[in-house]
Amino acid sequence: xxxxxxxxxxxxxxxxxxxxxxxxxxxxxxxxxxxxxxxxxxxxxxxxxxxxxxxxxxxxxxxxxxxxxxxxxxxxxxxxxxxxxxxxxxxxxxxxxxxxxxxxxxxxxxxxxxxxxxxxxxxxxxxxxxxxxxxxxxxxxxxxxxxxxxxxxxxxxxxxxxxxxxxxxxxxxxxxxxxxxxxxxxxxxxxxxxxxxxxxxxxxxxxxxxxxxxxxxxxxxxxxxxxxxxxxxxxxxxxxxxxxxxxxxxxxxxxxxxxxxxxxxxxxxxxxxxxxxxxxxxxxxxxxxxxxxxxxxxxxxxxxxxxxxxxxxxxxxxxxxxxxxxxxxxxxxxxxxxxxxxxxxxxxxxxxxxxxxxxxxxxxxxxxxxxxxxxxxxxxxxxxxxxxxxxxxxxxxxxxxxxxxxxxxxxxxxxxxxxxxxxxxxxxxxxxxxxxxxxxxxxxxxxxxxxxxxxxxxxxxxxxxxxxxxxxxxxxxxxxxxxxxxxxxxxxxxxxxxxxxxxxxxxxxxxxxxxxxxxxxxxxxxxxxxxxxxxxxxxxxxxxxxxxxxxxxxxxxxxxxxxxxxxxxxxxxxxxxxxxxxxxxxxxxxxxxxxxxxxxxxxxxxxxxxxxxxxxxxxxxxxxxxxxxxxxxxxxxxxxxxxxxxxxxxxxxxxxxxxxxxxxxxxxxxxxxxxxx
Numbered sequence: 001x002x003x004x005x006x007x008x009x010x011x012x013x014x015x016x017x018x019x020x021x022x023x024x025x026x027x028x029x030x031x032x033x034x035x036x037x038x039x040x041x042x043x044x045x046x047x048x049x050x051x052x053x054x055x056x057x058x059x060x061x062x063x064x065x066x067x068x069x070x071x072x073x074x075x076x077x078x079x080x081x082x083x084x085x086x087x088x089x090x091x092x093x094x095x096x097x098x099x100x101x102x103x104x105x106x107x108x109x110x111x112x113x114x115x116x117x118x119x120x121x122x123x124x125x126x127x128x129x130x131x132x133x134x135x136x137x138x139x140x141x142x143x144x145x146x147x148x149x150x151x152x153x154x155x156x157x158x159x160x161x162x163x164x165x166x167x168x169x170x171x172x173x174x175x176x177x178x179x180x181x182x183x184x185x186x187x188x189x190x191x192x193x194x195x196x197x198x199x200x201x202x203x204x205x206x207x208x209x210x211x212x213x214x215x216x217x218x219x220x221x222x223x224x225x226x227x228x229x230x231x232x233x234x235x236x237x238x239x240x241x242x243x244x245x246x247x248x249x250x251x252x253x254x255x256x257x258x259x260x261x262x263x264x265x266x267x268x269x270x271x272x273x274x275x276x277x278x279x280x281x282x283x284x285x286x287x288x289x290x291x292x293x294x295x296x297x298x299x300x301x302x303x304x305x306x307x308x309x310x311x312x313x314x315x316x317x318x319x320x321x322x323x324x325x326x327x328x329x330x331x332x333x334x335x336x337x338x339x340x341x342x343x344x345x346x347x348x349x350x351x352x353x354x355x356x357x358x359x360x361x362x363x364x365x366x367x368x369x370x371x372x373x374x375x376x377x378x379x380x381x382x383x384x385x386x387x388x389x390x391x392x393x394x395x396x397x398x399x400x401x402x403x404x405x406x407x408x409x410x411x412x413x414x415x416x417x418x419x420x421x422x423x424x425x426x427x428x429x430x431x432x433x434x435x436x437x438x439x440x441x442x443x444x445x446x447x448x449x450x451x452x453x454x455x456x457x458x459x460x461x462x463x464x465x466x467x468x469x470x471x472x473x474x475x476x477x478x479x480x481x482x483x484x485x486x487x488x489x490x491x492x493x494x495x496x497x498x499x500x501x502x503x504x505x506x507x508x509x510x511x512x513x514x515x516x517x518x519x520x521x522x523x524x525x526x527x528x529x530x531x532x533x534x535x536x537x538x539x540x541x542x543x544x545x546x547x548x549x550x551x552x553x554x555x556x557x558x559x560x561x562x563x564x565x566x567x568x569x570x571x572x573x574x575x576x577x578x579x580x581x582x583x584x585x586x587x588x589x590x591x592x593x594x595x596x597x598x599x600x601x602x603x604x605x606x607x608x609x610x611x612x613x614x615x616x617x618x619x620x621x622x623x624x625x626x627x628x629x630x631x632x633x634x635x636x637x638x639x640x641x642x643x644x645x646x647x648x649x650x651x652x653x654x655x656x657x658x659x660x661x662x663x664x665x666x667x668x669x670x671x672x673x674x675x676x677x
Contacts, residue, residue, distance in 0.1 A: 046085065050092050058102045066102050074106060074135075083111040094119040101128070108132060114141040118169070121146035126154045133161035143169040145194070150174070152200070156182040163187065169194040171260070177205040184208035184254065192258040196291065201264040203276035203294075204317050210253050210283025258289035262409055268316070274298050275313040275322070281402060282325045285332060291408035291429075300417035302326065302400070330400050408461070412442050415449025423452065427459035432466070433489075443470035450478040461486035468496045468515065472504070479504035483540075490515035492548075492587075494522030494560065498567040503536035511538070511571075512545040517587040518560040535566070537574025544571060544578060550585040550629060555656055557585045557629060564588040572597040576616030579646075582626040590630040591657065594619075598639050619643050626651045634662040641672055651675040 057077050078086055090107050093099035099120050108115075108131055115136065117124055124147035132139070139162050144150070152175050159165070159179070165187045170179070171194045180201070183190065193209070195201055259280065267273060273294035278301050281287065301309065307322040314321050404422045408429035419425075428450075432442040443466070450457065457478045464471055468490040475485075482505045492515055505511075546568075550557055565588050572578070572593070583590060597618045622644045627637075632655050641647055652658050653675055663676040 042085070043088075046089050046092055049089060050096065050098060053093070053103055054098065054100070057106060058100060061102050061106060066105065074108075078106055079109045079111075081109070083109075083113050086112055087114045091116065099123065104128065105131065108135045110135060110138065112136045113139060115139060116141070116143040117147070118143045118145040121148070124150055126151065129154050129158040133158045137161055138164050140164055141167040143167075144173060145169045145171040147173055152176045152179050155179050159183060160186050163189070165190055167192040170198060171195065172197040174198070174200050176200045177202070177208075180205050181208050184211055188252070188254065190254050191256060193254075193256060194258075194260040195264065196260050196262045197264070198261075199263075199265045201261070203264065203267045203272045204313070205265075206259075206261060206276055207279060207317055207319055209256065209259070210280050253283055253285075255286050256284050257286050258406075259284065259287060260289075260291040260408075262291045262293065269313065271309065272313060274301060275310040278302055278310065278322055279314075279319065279325060282322065282329045285329065286403070288403055289406040290404060293409050295407060296410045296414035296418045299421045300414040303417040303420055326400070333400060406459075412445035412449060415445065415452075419449060419452030424456075425453050426456060427484075428453070428457065429461040429486075430463070432462060432464045442466070443474060446471070447473040447477050450474050454478055455481050457481055459484040461488070463488045465489045465491070467491050467493065468498075468501070468513075469493075472497055472500055475501055475504040479506075481507065483507055484510040486510075486512045488512075488514045492516060492561060493518045494520060494563060496561070498564065499536060499570065502538060502567070502570065506536065506538065507540060508538050509540050510543040511541060512543075512547075514545070514547045515549070517548045517550075517557060517585070521558070521560040522562045535570040535574070538571065539574065540577060541571070541575040542577055543580040544575065545580075545582040546586065547582060547584040548587060555654070556631075557587050559588055561587040565593050568593045569596055573600050573618050576618055576620065578619065578622055580624045581619075581622055583630060584626060585629040590627065591632045591636050594632065594636050594640070598636070598643060617643070621646055623647060624649045627655060628652070629654045631655070631657050633657045634659075634666060637674070638666065638670075641670060647672050649673045649675075653677045 061074075078089075081089075086107055086109055090099065090104075093103060094117065097120070101123055104117075104123055112135075115132070121144070124144050129150065132142075142162065142165060144155075150173060155170070155173070155175055156179050159168075159182045163186055166189055168183070168187065168190060169192075175195065175198050180195075183193070195206075267276070271294075273292070274297045277292045277294045278298035280292070281290075281295075281298060281302065301307070301322075305323075305326070307326065310322050400421065402422050403424065405424055406427040407418075407422070407425060410418065410428060410430045412430060412432050415430075430446060430449075432446060442464070446462070450460075454477050458481060460475075460478060460482055461484075462471060462474075464487065468487065471487065471490070475482075479485075485505055485508055490513065496518075548557065564586065568583070568586075568588075568590070572581075600618050619640055620643055622640070623646045625640065625647070628651055632652060634652075634657075637650060637652060637658075640650075650672055651674075652663070654677065658676060660676070663674060667674050
């Protein structure tokens with residue numbers, strides 16, 4: 001099989017432009033196929049190609065070449081396809097679990113810009129990484145999440161050959177500090193990095209990402225000059241013995257917008273998570289999305305300038321002190337503010353022009369030059385210093401703010417300081433569990449903390465091991481603008497205010513509640529304070545999940561929350577756009593609720609003027625349903641199938657009202673995938 005000839009400059013440029021578009025729509029073919037909408041001709045061709053690859057090209061390559069030769073490039077059937085189609089075909093094969101080692105070899109073409117092997121991590125080996133490094137050096141996006149058998153040394157060598165990376169996901173991999181050093185040295189364009197669940201990484205291992213944080217005017221050194229220092233260390237068996245990274249003032253920080261590093265390894269000291277988070281917040285100026293432990297406490301430390309608490313950490317890691325990094329970040333913010341003012345100033349505004357020139361001149365000065373000036377020059381500099389101080393104070397330099405919008409890993413205790421430094425938050429994840437305080441006080445702290453972003457918060461995720469009612473004040477503060485709400489670990493009771501939660505968040509598109517069922521049984525005839533005419537609705541809801549924990553020894557959940565039926569009926573009738581529904585181990589009868597919903601007439605919804613669709617009906621657009629451990633009956637499932645022509649998947653596992661015979665009959669007569677055990 002002949003070697004593949006590299007693309008010319010013009011072909012490479014076209015592939016690069018295609019790659020920009022492809023990053024945004026990776027895998028659209030597969031999603032459209034699963035979503036149930038009519039596939040395009042291109043997608044139908046890819047589906048046919050995926051079905052026939054194994055018996056044609058893959059078989060020929062596997063029989064003749066796979067284990068006998070190692071090609072740098074392959075003149076195969078896919079090297080002339082546009083990068084978008086190769087990427088969609090790879091995604092489709094992964095989604096269908098049809099991607100093999102031979103098929104992947106054929107799909108590793110030079111024009112590839114995005115490669116995601118998250119769904120088939122078993123294919124990620126040292127040999128495959130060598131092929132990726134040799135054939136796909138123009139990759140913009142790489143996802144190897146879950147590849148636990150790949151040595152960190154091989155991963156580092158691979159990343160050295162991928163300088164164009166913008167997005168990199170290594171979640172759940174055994175990467176260590178050497179991998180982070182390699183990223184800092186070679187991936188100078190990286191914007192998104194995910195190292196979550198990498199247990200060989202300590203918090204201090206992430207510090208090289210912010211190396212040389214504020215010397216953006218200096219040139220980036222060649223990889224040979226710095227990475228020899230960064231990667232020539234002997235193999236590291238444990239993060240606790242990692243030698244400190246040699247920080248260089250000539251190396252610019254990575255332009256990271258997103259950094260995900262939850263559930264990584266432990267530090268040498270208890271406060272390492274907080275100190276590392278504070279250092280990265282100050283040094284990575286472009287961050288908008290962060291997931292790290294200790295973030296809220298790090299913001300409190302920065303807000304109160306309690307940098308002395310981190311001196312031991314910075315001395316041990318041989319990095320600049322947080323006081324120095326804070327001062328540089330503060331100065332950088334002032335310079336950016338003045339530049340923005342200058343760009344927005346009217347032509348001929350000499351005062352703003354002089355201020356910018358003065359500030360830029362100040363940044364270029366060195367202490368050595370200042371010490372050798374003559375007396376007259378010193379007097380001039382003192383005057384300029386005075387004016388500079390006035391300029392900086394007028395620019396609002398004394399108030400440091402971060403650009404964060406999406407944050408995970410927060411606790412309630414320091415939300416006030418976090419809100420002071422991060423006023424633009426749109427998405428937040430908070431853990432309220434704290435042994436030192438009660439659930440009620442944590443709920444109050446959460447409500448007070450969310451007040452900062454009231455009216456702008458779009459996504460909220462809370463892990464709370466107390467009663468769901470404790471979170472109602474917080475939802476009443478932030479719920480008016482929420483589009484996504486996730487409540488995990490909550491405890492419920494027969495008097496849990498589910499309808500109040502729905503009423504507090506009228507714009508929700510995604511709702512997930514996962515928690516403990518009530519321990520007390522509610523009388524079925526107990527009165528409810530809500531009248532049918534006053535029931536709240538969520539007309540924009542597309543995904544609904546209500547999952548309750550259960551004991552594996554129990555076949556049926558205890559029917560202890562009878563009033564939940566009214567909340568469920570309210571949700572299902574009031575959500576005509578629902579596409580994904582998951583109701584697992586509900587502590588109340590469900591079959592009667594679904595039957596009532598199916599008999600509900602079409603609602604009089606106000607559609608947009610340009611819409612020609614018929615008024616939506618409850619469960620008319622649902623595509624994926626999970627009803628495990630409920631009392632649902634097969635006749636109800638069939639009625640839902642008749643109602644929704646888009647339905648693709650139904651899980652009725654452990655539903656005691658459904659027999660094996662009914663399941664087999666339904667499976668034979670329907671195109672919908674029905675799961676039952």
